[in-house]
Amino acid sequence: MTYEIFDQQLALSLQRLEALWRQVDELPKPSSAQLWQDADEVPEKPQEELMQSLEELSLSLQELQVAAEELRQQNEALAESRKAVDQERQHYQELFEFAPDGYVVTDKESAILEVNQTAAQLLNVSSERLVGKPLVVFVAPEERRDFYSQLRQFQKGEPIKNWQVQLQRWRGASFRVSFTVAPIKNPQGEVVGLRWQLQDLTSPKKESPQKQSDRLFRAMFENSAVGIALLDSQGRLLKSNRVLQETLGYSEQELQTSFSKLLNLDEPGMESAMFQQLLAGRRRSYQLEKRLSNPDRSMQWGRLTFSLVRGTQSEPPLATCILEDITALRQLKAEQQHAIEYQEAIKQQQATKKLELSLQEQKNSFNQLLETPNPQIAPLLEQLGKILNDILSSTSEFFFVCDRAGKYIYVNRAAAQALGFNQSDFISKTWQQLELPAEVMERLDAQRAIVFTTGVAIADEASFPTKDGIRDYEYTMTPITDTNHKPEAVVVTVRDITEQKLAAVAISEALAKEEEFSTLQSHFSYFVSVVVRELRNPLNNIFACTKLIESNAQPEADEKLLYYLQLIQANVRRINQLLHNLLLIKKLETKELSLNPALLNLTEFCRELTEDVQQGAGFLHQLSFISECHGADVCMDKKLLRHLLTNLLLNAIKSSPEGSEVKMELICQEEQVVFHIQDSGSGLSPEDQELLFKTFHRGSPLGTVAASSLGLLVVKQCVELQGGEIFVASDGSVGTTFTVTLPLHQQCVDSNR
Numbered sequence: 001m002t003y004e005i006f007d008q009q010l011a012l013s014l015q016r017l018e019a020l021w022r023q024v025d026e027l028p029k030p031s032s033a034q035l036w037q038d039a040d041e042v043p044e045k046p047q048e049e050l051m052q053s054l055e056e057l058s059l060s061l062q063e064l065q066v067a068a069e070e071l072r073q074q075n076e077a078l079a080e081s082r083k084a085v086d087q088e089r090q091h092y093q094e095l096f097e098f099a100p101d102g103y104v105v106t107d108k109e110s111a112i113l114e115v116n117q118t119a120a121q122l123l124n125v126s127s128e129r130l131v132g133k134p135l136v137v138f139v140a141p142e143e144r145r146d147f148y149s150q151l152r153q154f155q156k157g158e159p160i161k162n163w164q165v166q167l168q169r170w171r172g173a174s175f176r177v178s179f180t181v182a183p184i185k186n187p188q189g190e191v192v193g194l195r196w197q198l199q200d201l202t203s204p205k206k207e208s209p210q211k212q213s214d215r216l217f218r219a220m221f222e223n224s225a226v227g228i229a230l231l232d233s234q235g236r237l238l239k240s241n242r243v244l245q246e247t248l249g250y251s252e253q254e255l256q257t258s259f260s261k262l263l264n265l266d267e268p269g270m271e272s273a274m275f276q277q278l279l280a281g282r283r284r285s286y287q288l289e290k291r292l293s294n295p296d297r298s299m300q301w302g303r304l305t306f307s308l309v310r311g312t313q314s315e316p317p318l319a320t321c322i323l324e325d326i327t328a329l330r331q332l333k334a335e336q337q338h339a340i341e342y343q344e345a346i347k348q349q350q351a352t353k354k355l356e357l358s359l360q361e362q363k364n365s366f367n368q369l370l371e372t373p374n375p376q377i378a379p380l381l382e383q384l385g386k387i388l389n390d391i392l393s394s395t396s397e398f399f400f401v402c403d404r405a406g407k408y409i410y411v412n413r414a415a416a417q418a419l420g421f422n423q424s425d426f427i428s429k430t431w432q433q434l435e436l437p438a439e440v441m442e443r444l445d446a447q448r449a450i451v452f453t454t455g456v457a458i459a460d461e462a463s464f465p466t467k468d469g470i471r472d473y474e475y476t477m478t479p480i481t482d483t484n485h486k487p488e489a490v491v492v493t494v495r496d497i498t499e500q501k502l503a504a505v506a507i508s509e510a511l512a513k514e515e516e517f518s519t520l521q522s523h524f525s526y527f528v529s530v531v532v533r534e535l536r537n538p539l540n541n542i543f544a545c546t547k548l549i550e551s552n553a554q555p556e557a558d559e560k561l562l563y564y565l566q567l568i569q570a571n572v573r574r575i576n577q578l579l580h581n582l583l584l585i586k587k588l589e590t591k592e593l594s595l596n597p598a599l600l601n602l603t604e605f606c607r608e609l610t611e612d613v614q615q616g617a618g619f620l621h622q623l624s625f626i627s628e629c630h631g632a633d634v635c636m637d638k639k640l641l642r643h644l645l646t647n648l649l650l651n652a653i654k655s656s657p658e659g660s661e662v663k664m665e666l667i668c669q670e671e672q673v674v675f676h677i678q679d680s681g682s683g684l685s686p687e688d689q690e691l692l693f694k695t696f697h698r699g700s701p702l703g704t705v706a707a708s709s710l711g712l713l714v715v716k717q718c719v720e721l722q723g724g725e726i727f728v729a730s731d732g733s734v735g736t737t738f739t740v741t742l743p744l745h746q747q748c749v750d751s752n753r
Helices: 003-026 046-097 117-123 141-155 209-223 242-248 252-262 270-279 327-371 377-393 413-418 438-454 498-552 559-589 602-617 638-655 686-690 709-721
Strands: 102-107 112-115 160-168 174-185 191-200 227-231 237-240 285-291 301-309 318-325 398-403 408-411 458-466 469-481 487-496 598-600 622-627 634-636 661-668 672-678 725-731 735-743
Touching: 102 117, 117 191, 141 160, 141 174, 141 191, 227 242, 227 252, 237 252, 242 252, 242 318, 270 285, 270 301, 270 318, 270 498, 301 327, 398 413, 438 458, 438 469, 438 487, 469 498, 598 638, 602 622, 602 638, 602 661, 638 661, 638 672, 638 709, 638 735, 709 725, 709 735
Parallel strands: 622 661
Antiparallel strands: 102 112, 102 191, 160 174, 174 191, 227 237, 227 318, 285 301, 301 318, 398 408, 398 487, 458 469, 469 487, 598 634, 661 672, 672 735, 725 735
């Protein structure tokens, strides 16, 4: 008898007892004359005795109920303890079977009771055939007398360690072992068995693959030619090798506290953002070059390579950092660049000299032309000036030409218009006369003086107020020299970089928002898990209570009460399915869910699934299932298929009016299976059909019932994960039909999820 049946019977007994109490209360009471009759005339008072018996029975039933609850708790605790003991026993059995040394358990006469794989391999006999055979048969004949002598000592309860014995393999060569023997005693202290540990002394101990792998990894880590560090998810140093410590000039203890600060992983910025992206799985690795001067200045630049080390489900991810000293490489590149620039400078000087000679010749020719009276020269010069002005004004950049006194010789049209002037307003005037902003122009005056003094160009940035507001600019100040290479004027070329600045700020803000969104997404995933866990218990309690009320209802119970009970159960099932969908979406977004196909009888699976959904829907809807599959099992993912079809059936039920029919049809083809799920609703508009599988979209059907997009989003993800397709067709006269096609070419695996 189960606890549920016992509780139900106990509850029914209490109900019957209450009915007896009511019947006793309804019995006729004796009159006052009868109460005064002599005791001899009324020897018994059955009504009072019956009431006393009922009261005692009520107390007994209550005590029985309390005792049943205590017994149930004790049995649950006992079941948990038994489960833990079985798990522990299985653990030690596995340790016994796969131990690197041989282990044998015998009775006190050395007859084998248990033997592990290592011992069976040493004796060259299977474990099953060894059971029941005396261990002495494998002892070399010349040592059996000593073996029996030692066996008698073991029977007295004396253990022994490192006892060397020559054993004979079955159909094989003899070998020498070291025995460690311990007696097994019963509670009375009597020896009832022996435990034997065998260590093969003839062959060297083989290193396990795991130990060999660990040893090789440690050797690679410690003896690597580059510095290696192992970091946790917060950027804290867990382990560093000798090369890293020597390269940076710190001890291992000093690196523990300063490494994160050295790499700027402990403060907001690009480096910490890239590291967090690596730990979040959005990067596999990344590199950066950084100035990392050590105390003796032997290293000035290092190349850092960060890589992700994924942990198991119970372990957080880690990161490795490889440091290479690239100081010499950067110096070599700098020297190569300097040599290239030097060669370019020589070529430039040669070209400049040729150009100067050509210009000098042209200047001489031009001066001769000017000295020669010619009325056509002036118009030509004016036309040439206009052409040059049009060329310089056709660009969006600003051009200013100033002499040594700070007076403007030339300003192009774009610069003049940006400052609210005409070009002619600038000619032969200083910035003070034009009343330009002093805080910017004084800085330009100082730089102009440096250019005139040194003859070297200057590049800088500044913010400048224009008629369009304050804008950011970068400018280059270049000298114009005469024939003696002395600066005569300065050309200031200005380019607007406001948009680039705004783009850089926008990129920085986007990175910060992306990091914030990632954190919020992590918190939301945790919140979803907590909410689902907290909601499931009360929902299960509500469902159990409604089932108990329904099962205990009398045959003549109100039909409306049964209707409401089944309505509550159906809605509890829908909420449970919604919680399942939330958890599934979380797993899909974090890519925790993978395809795991296995052999499946598709027709039986769909029939059982339809019956389960029908049970949850009660008599509110009618589900029908038709299958055209006749053949062997197919290879599909059972768990994903259950999520997919359950959501489609529940969506069809929700979209159909009460009392209507929901149909599911299964068709098996050569390389794929097709599912048709049709509701009896009023259909969906073409606009809603296009947005049906979008996140958190609700349809606006022609009728009164809307479809939940959360379940359909799960359906879409499950279909795509299995490499299938989903289509929807809707007609107001026949409802909405979802068609799902899934391929059958997945490779089956023998594992259950």
